[in-house]
Amino acid sequence: MLSEQDEADLLARFAQGDLHAAQALTDLLAPRLLRFATRMLGDRSEAEDVTQDTMLRLWRMAPDWEAGQAKPSTWAFRVARNLCTDRLRRRKPMVPEMPDLPDDAAGADARMMQTARAQALDAALAQLPDRQREAVILRHIEGLSNPEIAAILMVGVEAVESLTARGKRKLTALLSGRKEELGYDAEDT
Amino acid sequence: MTQKIPDDDLSLFLEAGKQQELPDALRTRILADAEMCLAKQTASGWRLVLRDWARGWAMPSVAGGVGATLAGLYLGLVMPLSMYDAPIWMDSALGVFETVTAPIVGVQDPLELGF
Incomplete structure (x- = not known):
C-alpha cells in the first residue's frame, strides 16, 4: 500500500x-x-x-x-x-x-472453494447493518487504518473501533458454522 | 480439501474476499477518462493563458492603438484638408471616414472648428 x-x-x-x-x-x-x-x-x-x-x-x-x-x-x-x-x-x-475471481488459481477445486468462501463472506456481510458493513470492509478487506475510515465515514475513531469490533464479532458468528463446509478444518486450529 | 485455520477464523474468509481483479474493460474506460481529462486540462490551460493575456494588456493596447491611429489620421489628414481640395477619388472615402471618426474624437461638426 x-x-x-x-x-x-x-x-x-x-x-x-x-x-x-x-x-x-x-x-x-x-x-x-x-x-x-x-x-x-x-x-x-x-x-x-x-x-x-x-x-x-x-x-x-x-x-x-x-x-x-x-x-x-x-x-x-x-x-x-x-x-x-x-x-x-x-x-x-x-x-x-459474488465478485469474479482470478482465473489463474491453482485448480478448478481451489477456485470453486475460493468462490464459495467469497460468496459466504458476501452473504454474511450483507446481513450486517450498513455502518458495520462499511467499517468491516474498509478495515479488514481494504486494510485502511481507523483514522482513514473515520474520515471516510465522517465519524470519530472510537466509533470506527466500535463498529469494526461489533461487525467482526457478528461476521465471525455468521461464518463460524460454515468453516468445515468451506474447507477450513477446525481440528487443525 | 482441508486447510489449517489461522488464529483468526475470519481471516481466510476475508482473504477470499480480497480476490477481485479489475476487469480490463473497466480499466480501459477509466484510463480513457483520464486521457480525456488531461486533454481538457491542456485545452483549458491554453484558453486561460489567452484570456489572461487578452485581459491583461493586449486588448487595451489594441484599443488604444486603434484609437490613436484614428485620431492621428483625423487630426493630421482629414481636418486640414478641405473637402473641396481633396481629390475626387478621396472624397467619398474621407466623407465616410469623417462620419465614423468625428464622434469618436469628440467633434460633432468640423465646421464648428472654423474649417
Whole structure:
C-alpha cells in the first residue's frame, strides 16, 4: 500500500500530464473501490459505474489537489461511499453478487472453494447493518487504518473501533458454522 | 480439501474476499477518462493563458492603438484638408471616414472648428 505522499505524488504527476501515473493510480485504487462498491451495492455493473465515476472525479480534481489534504485513496473511498449511498437510497436492497475471481488459481477445486468462501463472506456481510458493513470492509478487506475510515465515514475513531469490533464479532458468528463446509478444518486450529 | 485455520477464523474468509481483479474493460474506460481529462486540462490551460493575456494588456493596447491611429489620421489628414481640395477619388472615402471618426474624437461638426 502506498503512503499518502506517494499517492499524492502520483496524482500531482497525473495533473502535469503523466498518463503512467494515471495507470498506477488506477491499478492501485480501482480494484479496491470496485470491491467496496460491489459489496455495498450487491450489483456488479452498478459497482463498475461507481468505480468509474469515482476515478473520473479524482482525475477532474487532480489539478486542484493540495498537499496536506487527505490521502487520495481516503478521498476516493469517501466519494465512492457517497455514490453508493445515493444509489442505495434510490432502490431497494438487492442480494449481493459474488465478485469474479482470478482465473489463474491453482485448480478448478481451489477456485470453486475460493468462490464459495467469497460468496459466504458476501452473504454474511450483507446481513450486517450498513455502518458495520462499511467499517468491516474498509478495515479488514481494504486494510485502511481507523483514522482513514473515520474520515471516510465522517465519524470519530472510537466509533470506527466500535463498529469494526461489533461487525467482526457478528461476521465471525455468521461464518463460524460454515468453516468445515468451506474447507477450513477446525481440528487443525 | 482441508486447510489449517489461522488464529483468526475470519481471516481466510476475508482473504477470499480480497480476490477481485479489475476487469480490463473497466480499466480501459477509466484510463480513457483520464486521457480525456488531461486533454481538457491542456485545452483549458491554453484558453486561460489567452484570456489572461487578452485581459491583461493586449486588448487595451489594441484599443488604444486603434484609437490613436484614428485620431492621428483625423487630426493630421482629414481636418486640414478641405473637402473641396481633396481629390475626387478621396472624397467619398474621407466623407465616410469623417462620419465614423468625428464622434469618436469628440467633434460633432468640423465646421464648428472654423474649417
